[in-house]
Amino acid sequence: MAIRSIRVDDDPILRKVSRPVVKFDPLLHSFLNDMEETMRSASGVGLAAPQVGTLKRVFIIDIGEGLVEFINPIIIFEDGEQTGDEGCLSVPGRYGVVTRPNTVTIKAQDRYGNHFEITKSELFARAICHENDHLDGKIFVDCVIGDLHYSTGDEHEEEY
Secondary structure, three states: OOOOOOOOOOOHHHHOOOEOOOOOOHHHHHHHHHHHHHHHHOOOOEEEHHHHOOOEOEEEEOOOOOOEEEEEEEEEEEEOOEEEEEEEOOEEEEEEEEEEOOEEEEEEEOOOOOEEEEEEEHHHHHHHHHHHHHHOOOOHHHHOEEEEEEOOOOOOOOOO
8 A cells, every 4th residue: 555645725636526446456455455555544534545646536534434435426416405514635734614415325336346336415415526526627616605714723623
């Protein structure tokens, strides 16, 4: 496993649309392992492939319930609304208020190509929407209500 560099701010790769994964092989498994190590070393709760320079439709999330890998994800249902502060490993030290669905259902594949569907709410739903946006070249700052604010370092423990 290896810690990869996280792309930040105006890196053009963050604004590109990712391509579907077609090969579910040891290279993908290694990449997913690297993503996990990178996310954990940065104290994040989610990480999308473009954030480490790879334009593939892949993201991972662990909000404390265990790691979930999403490959070729599609959000198929959204319900309700939640509004709160968001941050991003690719926009270090800056936060803003974003409105997201309170509940989402997502279809995706695991590292072996098996299809699954889950429904999540609250923080997990926020994380799914945030990471899925990265796959379409969108960053949370595009969704901020009002102005971005800067962290003083102790009010945010995680990147959501």
